[in-house]
Amino acid sequence: MKSFTNVKDLGNLNDAIKEALEIKQNRFAYKHIGENKTLLMVFFNSSLRTRLSTQKAGMNLGMNTIVLDVNQGAWKLETERGVIMDGDKPEHLLEAIPVMGCYCDVIGVRSFAQFESKTFDYEETILNQFIRYSGKPVFSMEAATGHPLQAFADLITIEEHKKSERPKVVLTWAPHPRALPQAVPNSFADFMNEANVEFVITHPKGYELDEKFVRGAKVEYCQEKAFEGADFIYAKNWAAYQDPNYGKILSKDRSWTVDSAKMNLTNNAYFMHCLPVRRNMIVSDDVIESPQSLVIPEAANREISAQTVLKRLLQ
Amino acid sequence: MKSFTNVKDLGNLNDAIKEALEIKQNRFAYKHIGENKTLLMVFFNSSLRTRLSTQKAGMNLGMNTIVLDVNQGAWKLETERGVIMDGDKPEHLLEAIPVMGCYCDVIGVRSFAQFESKTFDYEETILNQFIRYSGKPVFSMEAATGHPLQAFADLITIEEHKKSERPKVVLTWAPHPRALPQAVPNSFADFMNEANVEFVITHPKGYELDEKFVRGAKVEYCQEKAFEGADFIYAKNWAAYQDPNYGKILSKDRSWTVDSAKMNLTNNAYFMHCLPVRRNMIVSDDVIESPQSLVIPEAANREISAQTVLKRLLQ
Amino acid sequence: MKSFTNVKDLGNLNDAIKEALEIKQNRFAYKHIGENKTLLMVFFNSSLRTRLSTQKAGMNLGMNTIVLDVNQGAWKLETERGVIMDGDKPEHLLEAIPVMGCYCDVIGVRSFAQFESKTFDYEETILNQFIRYSGKPVFSMEAATGHPLQAFADLITIEEHKKSERPKVVLTWAPHPRALPQAVPNSFADFMNEANVEFVITHPKGYELDEKFVRGAKVEYCQEKAFEGADFIYAKNWAAYQDPNYGKILSKDRSWTVDSAKMNLTNNAYFMHCLPVRRNMIVSDDVIESPQSLVIPEAANREISAQTVLKRLLQ
Numbered sequence: 001m002k003s004f005t006n007v008k009d010l011g012n013l014n015d016a017i018k019e020a021l022e023i024k025q026n027r028f029a030y031k032h033i034g035e036n037k038t039l040l041m042v043f044f045n046s047s048l049r050t051r052l053s054t055q056k057a058g059m060n061l062g063m064n065t066i067v068l069d070v071n072q073g074a075w076k077l078e079t080e081r082g083v084i085m086d087g088d089k090p091e092h093l094l095e096a097i098p099v100m101g102c103y104c105d106v107i108g109v110r111s112f113a114q115f116e117s118k119t120f121d122y123e124e125t126i127l128n129q130f131i132r133y134s135g136k137p138v139f140s141m142e143a144a145t146g147h148p149l150q151a152f153a154d155l156i157t158i159e160e161h162k163k164s165e166r167p168k169v170v171l172t173w174a175p176h177p178r179a180l181p182q183a184v185p186n187s188f189a190d191f192m193n194e195a196n197v198e199f200v201i202t203h204p205k206g207y208e209l210d211e212k213f214v215r216g217a218k219v220e221y222c223q224e225k226a227f228e229g230a231d232f233i234y235a236k237n238w239a240a241y242q243d244p245n246y247g248k249i250l251s252k253d254r255s256w257t258v259d260s261a262k263m264n265l266t267n268n269a270y271f272m273h274c275l276p277v278r279r280n281m282i283v284s285d286d287v288i289e290s291p292q293s294l295v296i297p298e299a300a301n302r303e304i305s306a307q308t309v310l311k312r313l314l315q
Numbered sequence: 316m317k318s319f320t321n322v323k324d325l326g327n328l329n330d331a332i333k334e335a336l337e338i339k340q341n342r343f344a345y346k347h348i349g350e351n352k353t354l355l356m357v358f359f360n361s362s363l364r365t366r367l368s369t370q371k372a373g374m375n376l377g378m379n380t381i382v383l384d385v386n387q388g389a390w391k392l393e394t395e396r397g398v399i400m401d402g403d404k405p406e407h408l409l410e411a412i413p414v415m416g417c418y419c420d421v422i423g424v425r426s427f428a429q430f431e432s433k434t435f436d437y438e439e440t441i442l443n444q445f446i447r448y449s450g451k452p453v454f455s456m457e458a459a460t461g462h463p464l465q466a467f468a469d470l471i472t473i474e475e476h477k478k479s480e481r482p483k484v485v486l487t488w489a490p491h492p493r494a495l496p497q498a499v500p501n502s503f504a505d506f507m508n509e510a511n512v513e514f515v516i517t518h519p520k521g522y523e524l525d526e527k528f529v530r531g532a533k534v535e536y537c538q539e540k541a542f543e544g545a546d547f548i549y550a551k552n553w554a555a556y557q558d559p560n561y562g563k564i565l566s567k568d569r570s571w572t573v574d575s576a577k578m579n580l581t582n583n584a585y586f587m588h589c590l591p592v593r594r595n596m597i598v599s600d601d602v603i604e605s606p607q608s609l610v611i612p613e614a615a616n617r618e619i620s621a622q623t624v625l626k627r628l629l630q
Numbered sequence: 631m632k633s634f635t636n637v638k639d640l641g642n643l644n645d646a647i648k649e650a651l652e653i654k655q656n657r658f659a660y661k662h663i664g665e666n667k668t669l670l671m672v673f674f675n676s677s678l679r680t681r682l683s684t685q686k687a688g689m690n691l692g693m694n695t696i697v698l699d700v701n702q703g704a705w706k707l708e709t710e711r712g713v714i715m716d717g718d719k720p721e722h723l724l725e726a727i728p729v730m731g732c733y734c735d736v737i738g739v740r741s742f743a744q745f746e747s748k749t750f751d752y753e754e755t756i757l758n759q760f761i762r763y764s765g766k767p768v769f770s771m772e773a774a775t776g777h778p779l780q781a782f783a784d785l786i787t788i789e790e791h792k793k794s795e796r797p798k799v800v801l802t803w804a805p806h807p808r809a810l811p812q813a814v815p816n817s818f819a820d821f822m823n824e825a826n827v828e829f830v831i832t833h834p835k836g837y838e839l840d841e842k843f844v845r846g847a848k849v850e851y852c853q854e855k856a857f858e859g860a861d862f863i864y865a866k867n868w869a870a871y872q873d874p875n876y877g878k879i880l881s882k883d884r885s886w887t888v889d890s891a892k893m894n895l896t897n898n899a900y901f902m903h904c905l906p907v908r909r910n911m912i913v914s915d916d917v918i919e920s921p922q923s924l925v926i927p928e929a930a931n932r933e934i935s936a937q938t939v940l941k942r943l944l945q
Contacts (some may be wrong), residue, residue, distance in 0.1 A: 028351045036658045038686060048411065052381060052418040056353060059379040064689040066682060084910040086807040091906035095918075095925060096678065099905065102930040103682040177401040275414065276406035280399040288410075295410060300417040343666045363726065367696060367733040371668060374694040492716040590729065591721035595714040603725075610725060615732040 001312040003131050004139035005124070006148055007190045013155070020156050020301075020308040027060045027307060033314050034063035040104035041067045041141065044111040044126070049275060049299050050141045050149065054108055057306035061314065066104065079125070093129055101134035106313050113144040113181035115239070115247030121145060121181075122210070137313040142183055145210070150274050151187035152305035155195055157298045158232055161270055166196050167231035168267070172223060173203030174282040175252045176237035184274050185238050186213040193217055202226035206250045209241050223256060230266040233258060235273050235282050259284040263292070270294045316627040318446050319454035320439070321463055322505045325627075328470070335471050335616075335623040342375045342622060348629050349378035355419035356382045356456065359426040359441070364590060364614050365456045365464065369423055372621035376629065381419065394440070408444055416449035421628050428459040428496035430554070430562030436460060436496075437525070452628040457498055460525070465589050466502035467620035470510055472613045473547055476585055481511050482546035483582070487538060488518030489597040490567045491552030499589050500553050501528040508532055517541035521565045524556050538571060545581040548573060550588050550597050574599040578607070585609045631942040633761050634769035635754070636778055637820045640942075643785070650786050650931075650938045657690045657937060663944050664693035670734035671697045671771065674741040674756070679905060679932050680771045680779065684738055687936035691944065696734065709755070723759055731764035736943050743774040743811035745869070745877030751775060751811075752840070767943040772813055775840070780904050781817035782935035785825055787928045788862055791900055796826050797861035798897070802853060803833030804912040805882045806867030814904050815866050816843040823847055832856035836880045839871050853886060860896040863888060865903050865912050889914040893922070900924045 001009055010016040023030070039058035043051065051067065058065040076089040077096055085092065100107060111126040121144040131138045140148055158169065169192055171185055185201075190213045192199040200218045201209070208219070220226040227233065235258045240248050257280065263269060271283065271293045279285055288295060316324055325331040338345070354373035358366065366382065373380040391404040392411055400407065415422060426441040436459040446453045455463055473484065484507055486500055500516075505528045507514040515533045516524070523534070535541040542548065550573045555563050572595065578584060586598065586608045594600055603610060631639055640646040653660070669688035673681065681697065688695040706719040707726055715722065730737060741756040751774040761768045770778055788799065799822055801815055815831075820843045822829040830848045831839070838849070850856040857863065865888050870878050887910065893899060901913065901923045909915055918925060 031351075036661075036690075038689065040682070048383075048406075049414055052355070052383065052415065055381055056379075056418045059353065060351075064686075066685055068678075068682065078909070081915050082910070085908035086911055090908065091678075092909050095905055095907060098926045099679055099929045100682065102926065103686045103933060275410055277410060278400035278405065279393070279407050280397070281401055285396050296413045296417065299414045303418060346666075363698075363721075364729055367670070367698065367730065370696055371694075371733045374668065375666075590725050592725060593715035593720065594708070594722050595712070596716055600711050611728045611732065614725075614729045618733060 002137055004148060004309045004313065005127065005143065006146055006187070007151070007194050010152070013194050016308065017156060017159050020304050023307050023311070024304045030311055031060070031062035033311060034058065034061035037105040037314060038064045038066060038103065039106050039108065039310065040100060041065065041108045042070060042100065042110070043068065044070050047110055047141070049302055050110060053302035054141060054149070054306045056303050057310055060307050061310055063310070094133065097130055097133040098135060101136045104136060106310060107134050107136050107138050108141040109138060109143065110141040111143055113183065115179065118243070118246045139309055139313060144181065145183055146187040146190065147183040147274070148187045148190070149302060149305050149309065150184055151191040152309070153298055153301035154188060154234065154272060154274070155191050156301045156304060157272065157294055158197070160297070161294060162231065164231065166198055168198040168200065168229055169232045169234065170226050170230040171199070171201045171234045171236065172226065172256070172258065173207050174235045174237050174256050174258055175254050176278060176281055177252065179239035179247055179249050180237050182209055182238045182241050185209055185236050188234060188236070189213040189217060200226050204251050204253065204256065206240055206242065206245065207238065224262065224265055227262055227265040230269045233263065233266060233269045233271050235271070237282060254281070257281060257284065258287055260286050263287055268292065272298055275299055317452055319463060319624045319628065320442065320458065321461055321502070322466070322509050325467070328509050331467070331623065332471060332474050335619050338622050338626070339619045345626055346375070346377035348626060349373065349376035352420040352629060353379045353381060353418065354421050354423065354625065355415060356380065356423045357385060357415065357425070358383065359385050362425055362456070364617050365425060368617035369456060369464070369621045371618050372625055375622050376625055378625070409448065412445055412448040413450060416451045419451060421625060422449050422451050422453050423456040424453060424458065425456040426458055428498065430494065433558070433561040454624055454628060459496065460498055461502040461505065462498040462589070463502045463505070464617060464620045464624065465499055466506040467624070468613055468616035469503060469549065469587060469589070470506050471616045471619060472587070472609055473510070473512070475612070476609060477546065479546065481513055483513040483515065483544055484547045484549065485541050485545040486514070486516045486549045486551065487541065487571070487573065488522050489550045489552050489571050489573060490569050491593060491596055492567065494554035494562055494564050495552050497524055497553045497556050500524055500551050503549060503551070504528040504532060515541050519566050519568065519571065521555055521557065521560065522553065539577065539580055542577055542580040545584045548578065548581060548584045548586050550586070552597060569596070572596060572599065573602055575601050578602055583607065587613055590614055632767055634778060634939045634943065635757065635773065636776055636817070637781070637824050640782070643824050646782070646938065647786060647789050650934050653937050653941070654934045660941055661690070661692035663941060664688065664691035667735040667944060668694045668696060668733065669736050669738065669940065670730060671695065671738045672700060672730065672740070673698065674700050677740055677771070679929050680740060683932035684771060684779070684936045686933050687940055690937050691940055693940070724763065727760055727763040728765060731766045734766060736940060737764055737766050737768050738771040739768060739773065740771040741773055743813065745809065748873070748876045769939055769943060774811065775813055776817040776820065777813040777904070778817045778820070779932060779935050779939065780814055781821040782939070783928055783931035784818060784864065784902060784904070785821050786931045786934060787902065787924055788827070790927070791924060792861065794861065796828055798828040798830065798859055799862040799864065800856050800860040801831045801864045801866065802856065802886070802888065803837050804865045804867050804886050804888060805884050806908060806911055807882065809869035809877055809879050810867050812839055812868045812871050815839055815868050818864060818866070819843040819845070819847060830856050834881050834883065834886065836870055836872065836875065837868065854892065854895055857892055857895040860899045863893065863896060863899045863901050865901070867912060884911070887911060887914065888917055890916050893917055898922065902928055905929055
């Protein structure tokens with residue numbers, strides 16, 4: 001594996017899940033693999049789970065880990081050639097990225113969608129510059145259009161909790177006060193479309209995601225109908241993707257909040273969310289605190305998905 | 316030991332001191348104990364000594380160490396259930412704390428008194444939420460009402476320097492331009508009350524500390540009288556504890572500054588302070604620079620107190 | 631070696647280069663040297679290359695590494711004795727520095743020139759306080775008047791690429807929108823004056839550097855003339871050193887920008903710069919992207935210069 005940005009990079013998904021579950025059984029069994037290897041984690045945006053779980057994953061593998069917080073305000077990178085750099089950007093990415101590549105063996109990058117240009121975001125400009133110029137294996141720690149370490153952890157969690165061969169998994173939009181990127185729902189769809197699940201997406205009209213990730217999955221605009229018979233409810237907010245509303249909030253309709261009345265429509269479904277979550281916007285207190293809530297096991301599996309990816313990037 | 320927040324958690328204090336002094340003799344002798352164990356240090360407030368000494372202590376024990384700086388302004392945690400989280404707090408502590416617990420084996424927490432609610436501070440709301448929800452051993456790296464790693468380091472330092480079986484130790488208030496928490500004097504009293512010392516507290520009227528920590532120790536309002544025959548002078552500022560003045564500055568009287576004239580009243584006492592210290596407010600230049608000043612040895616013993624506590628939490 | 635601040639601290643320069651090149655061949659061969667040793671890196675200013683390369687160098691040697699970012703705004707150190715510390719500086723360097731020394735075996739310090747007082751800057755007040763009060767070996771990670779780890783990396787890079795016994799090396803001033811310290815050109819001159827090179831400095835009148843570093847090296851005010859026959863062009867901006875213009879910008883003349891027309895005057899010279907670099911101010915896109923550009927190999931050698939220095943400080 002040369003880089004990790006989407007489900008395809010894992011190859012056979014059953015093998016990947018199997019490998020992840022083996023790692024979870026004995027996470028220090030591969031400590032020799034990372035000896036004298038350095039993991040550099042570059043954050044253009046803040047992070048709690050990704051920072052801690054990926055660092056832990058690297059250390060489980062015996063790697064040296066370095067965290068670099070790029071203060072978005074202070075360290076602006078020029079991206080265009082030919083510019084006279086006499087303004088507020090002191091360094092060009094064409095230097096900064098290969099330099100970072102000099103001091104490590106694997107690079108993780110977090111760089112959120114900026115919602116200034118749909119093309120800039122959906123071409124994954126920043127992440128692809130790291131892949132192209134760093135000279136080292138690169139993995140996404142949530143980029144503009146995807147969060148594959150999260151989706152892989154979600155898949156592992158579903159595998160651990162599913163009660164039937166092919167469970168029904170519903171990705172539901174839910175309201176939020178701020179405009180959020182589509183990275184998490186994109187990657188979740190990317191993974192579910194390759195997994196052995198019945199996958200349904202539900203959201204208000206206008207919130208359609210990029211077909212590159214949806215790939216013909218069933219979209220049901222009635223949330224109640226979508227929830228019927230579901231084994232897993234995966235809630236998430238996202239801002240609009242479709243033009244001309246890219247990055248905009250079209251609805252804050254709290255009738256889409258996941259509560260126990262809606263969960264009662266399901267097949268005693270598990271509740272999932274990537275965190276951080278706004279309670280009583282995305283989900284009610286009682287649902288997230290119920291025994292069916294998997295939000296903490298999902299977070300715990302972030303260490304496992306990261307370690308599986310790092311192990312493969314090192315091998 | 317399941318958590319470390321006060322002197323009682325150490326059990327027999329002579330045994331703890333003995334263990335600390337053994338560790339100091341050979342601080343790498345227990346490197347196997349922390350193998351494949353991760354120390355997570357969570358800072359809600361800034362830190363110099365605690366950050367460096369605790370990290371060093373963890374590494375001495377062979378632990379992986381992760382430092383998480385929680386920017387107080389950026390990452391506000393909702394603490395109430397039932398709230399519709401549509402404001403400036405993006406995550407609930409009920410998720411954030413168990414998530415942090417997923418990625419480590421021991422958690423240190425720094426969270427100062429906020430002086431907004433005496434009840435919130437003195438119930439140690441934040442620290443206790445970590446103890447209750449993280450699922451991992453928790454230790455205080457200075458919480459709202461105590462700084463036990465500091466007080467333990469102070470006790471070790473007194474043990475190393477005492478010239479009599481039962482030295483006289485005086486905790487004296489001193490002036491400061493800003494309102495400071497009572498964490499350090501509380502824990503110092505907590506430890507001195509269990510140690511084999513003659514313990515006296517001196518401060519202006521109105522600065523009485525919580526009886527939970529003072530526990531009937533002698534309070535002498537005349538600083539000069541308190542200093543007579545003292546073997547150790549421990550200076551510290553704190554804001555008022557008693558209602559209705561909780562968190563307020565009642566005096567900036569520089570006649571309480573510890574200077575050489577006052578030190579001359581003592582039994583050639585050692586001078587102690589937890590640092591950082593405001594010179595010529597708390598203490599004069601000549602006293603802090605004198606051969607009797609123990610401020611640097613105290614700071615050095617922070618590594619030892621932290622390592623002793625971590626060793627016990629791991630065992 | 632007790633500290634590392636300039637070329638003299640390396641002793642015989644050929645031996646140092648030889649040692650560096652050996653380390654580069656097998657950078658994990660000395661992992662036992664740093665076992666149970668702690669590297670503390672103290673940053674008063676931001677950093678990309680120095681932070682990553684020095685941390686990597688310490689880890690290559692098996693050291694525990696701790697990075698301390700001293701937020702310049704938040705953590706002001708009082709430097710004068712006798713001051714009543716009732717203002718915005720909560721700690722005195724006379725305490726802070728020995729405390730930092732308690733928790734490590736080697737200290738790296740980054741503290742840029744502040745351009746407020748030439749005396750304060752050129753006496754290396756901050757760096758020398760660390761040397762005097764920390765009690766531990768100290769090395770510069772760029773101080774007010776020098777950046778010796780950079781200059782040592784530059785020398786290694788020249789050694790690796792030189793095509794004649796005694797190449798011509800030209801340090802050229804180039805324009806920049808902000809006032810920059812003289813640390814890099816000072817150290818580059820300091821090293822080149824001891825190396826087996828023909829060293830020429832070129833800059834507009836008024837940009838003369840401190841004679842302590844120039845030491846009689848040839849200064850040629852005509853950039854074109856300086857470039858004739860050059861084997862290495864080392865570009866850098868700096869603000870004026872000479873009184874009464876210390877720290878001022880005297881010129882932003884873009885006719886000094888290094889472009890391919892000027893490089894054509896040389897002996898097919900290599901282009902060098904310490905980075906970060908402002909393209910089309912300091913150097914044109916085509917020159918920095920040409921096969922003759924050594925900016926990335928220079929950056930990569932920062933790991934080697936740091937590791938060589940750390941190895942010597944530990945031995």
